[in-house]
Amino acid sequence: MKKCLKALLSGSLPPESLADVCNSYDIIGDIAIIRSTALPRKFGENVAEAIIKTHRNVKTVLAQTSPVDGDFRLRGLAYIAGEKRTKTVHVESGCRFLVDVERCYFSPRLSYERKRIADQVMDDETVVNMFAGIGCFSILIATRLSTGRVYSIDINPTAVQFMRENIRINNVFGKIIPILGDSKDIIQARLCHLADRVLMPLPERALAYLPYAVRALKTSGGWLHYYDFERARSINPVEKVRVKMSEKLESLGVKFAVPFGRVVRSTGPNWCQVVLDICIKP
Secondary structure (H helix, E strand, O other), X not given: OOOOHHHHHOOOOOHHHHOXXXXXXXXXXXXXXXXXXXXXXXXHHHXXXXXXXXXXXXXXXXXXXXXXXXXXXXXXXXXXXXXXXXXXXXXXXXXXXXXXXXXXXXXXXXXXXXXXXXXXXXXXXXXXXXXXXXXXXXXXHHOOOOOOEEEXXXXXXXXXXXXXXXXXXXXXXXXXXXXXXXXXXXXXXXXXXXXXXXXXXXXXXXXXXXXXXXXXXXXXXXXXXXXXXXXXXXXXXXXXXXXXXXXXHHHOOOOEEEEEEEEEEEEEOOEEEEEEEEEEOO
16 A cells, blocks of 8 residues: 555545545455445546556455455455456465455455464464464465474365465465364364464454364463454553453463563554464463
8 A cells, every 4th residue: 555545536536525535445466445435436436546556566446345244254345447356366475365355354454463473483383273264374374384284274165265276376285284164163173282373363253262272272382363353442452352361261260471462453443453472371
């Protein structure tokens, strides 16, 4: 995102229409996604033209028409301009991710977080990714492993199909085990006390799935990367998430420490996403 949309469109839209423009937009591969607004259709095309001129690689502009929602974490999208498609290849940290932005969840705004987690993983670790999507966290981690393995779980069949293809594209076959299903069921059936590290990148369900994440860890302990939502205007959103998570772990009789937490990104008006790195003790 080189410039805010309002700056790009200043002078080309009437002031009353410019007020309806949402400043932020995402670029995934060669597809740009803007927030749906009250702008008339003709001005939506002006927005698309400004983005395409600024980002020479962008071939398609879509508008997000509904929030991310449902078990598959999907959002409504409407075609605005350019090539009429929803599939693209996104390049990040030296990896290539094939994705259909209409049928799978993907956020380019998590790129720093994906690299931050991948950089912590040791060569021989076993990792369980409870909400893997198209495999971004898992693949970045796998490129750093020599003898370790990543169990990469998602409930969306389409996302798992793309995950399998991304494993092939990035040449990490054998390091990642793609699994279709609900992670709580998969862990109870196959992955109890197996992992050195568990990823929980689904803030909507992380708290409810916390007992299963602990169950996936080895009895010697390990790491949880826990994501949650909190009001951005809270005095300390990271601390509020830590308190909520701590109450849950204490109710399970789990010993733990939280050496790191941060706000990952803004997710909407007055809301933000928080991550906690949790050390689970034996």
